[in-house]
Amino acid sequence: MINSAMKLAKRRKEKLVILWYLNPELNAAFEDLFQPILEPDITLINIHSLKDPRKLYYQLSAGQRFGDDDIRNNKTDDRLNDDFYRALKKRVYIFTCERFDPTKDYSLFVPTDTLQKRVDTFTRDFAPRCVGVHIRRTDNAVSMGKSTTEQFIAEMEKELTAHPETRFFLATDDQSEEELLRSRFPGKIISNQSRTIDRNSVAGMHDALLDLYCLAASDKIIGSYWSSFTDTAADMHGIEKIIAGE
Incomplete structure (x- = not known):
């Protein structure tokens, strides 16, 4: 999912903010697993709650929000359909576990x-x-x-x-x-x-x-x-x- 978001951000020439949610399904900070992300246009924030003020800020200030159902209904072969992509507004907030723009670039994920x-x-x-x-x-x-x-x-x-x-x-x-x-x-x-x-x-x-x-x-x-x-x-x-x- 992060790979998809990275590719989408580059395609739109926008910065990417990743909210890495620590919960019982994955209770480890990004830096516990991987080397820190050094790309200047990508920011990663570890959060422990969906009520974290930083998460709420990005969610509420977004020009558009979409999630799992929107992606499933608007993608073909794991890729967002062109009409859906072209209709995206600025400051998109995405909350999903779905892939939506596949890439073979796993360079963000370098183990410690x-x-x-x-x-x-x-x-x-x-x-x-x-x-x-x-x-x-x-x-x-x-x-x-x-x-x-x-x-x-x-x-x-x-x-x-x-x-x-x-x-x-x-x-x-x-x-x-x-x-x-x-x-x-x-x-x-x-x-x-x-x-x-x-x-x-x-x-x-x-x-x-x-x-x-x-x-x-x-x-x-x-x-x-x-x-x-x-x-x-x-x-x-x-x-x-x-x-x-x-």
Whole structure:
């Protein structure tokens, strides 16, 4: 979403203000995860409440506001339709979780030095070939219904048949899934076994970002249906992605 906003601001030759909302779903400041943004036309503000006066100022002083429904109803292939774009006023306030102007530019998101060292530790074991596996469970019923464990196993077996040297980096929020795959593919699974699965903590966000960047460093991704985590990991470096169950 931030990438979309950055591209939109550049297209309109305007400055971008990012309100980074810390809440139980992502309770870590931007600087806890990434290097500070140095671009002069981009300002990032960490907020802890939707009633933060700075947030209310930008929202109430905007010439136009739009959100999820407006974007879904006015985009084609993840891009705002031209008529909607041309009708935008000055000082637009956007509150959304939707992509609306895709770009391959992820330059804003450079992990902290500490986090990058952790990523490097795992990716050193990726040679000669590593396939990322992202299994989304717990809070995504749509994904669980479509991308079953059996379908992930079938895709992994296909990879090993074609490339016996393959290892798998596993990112999952379900410990039982990891235990099953480790028993099914002994010596083939790489993962952060000490992960913290708690989105309401900096440690949990560090481990989630570690998984994301390790997936993005793999040669291919076997991902979960209806998961932006899968999509973003593949998109970051333009690697091949297949969705289990499709």
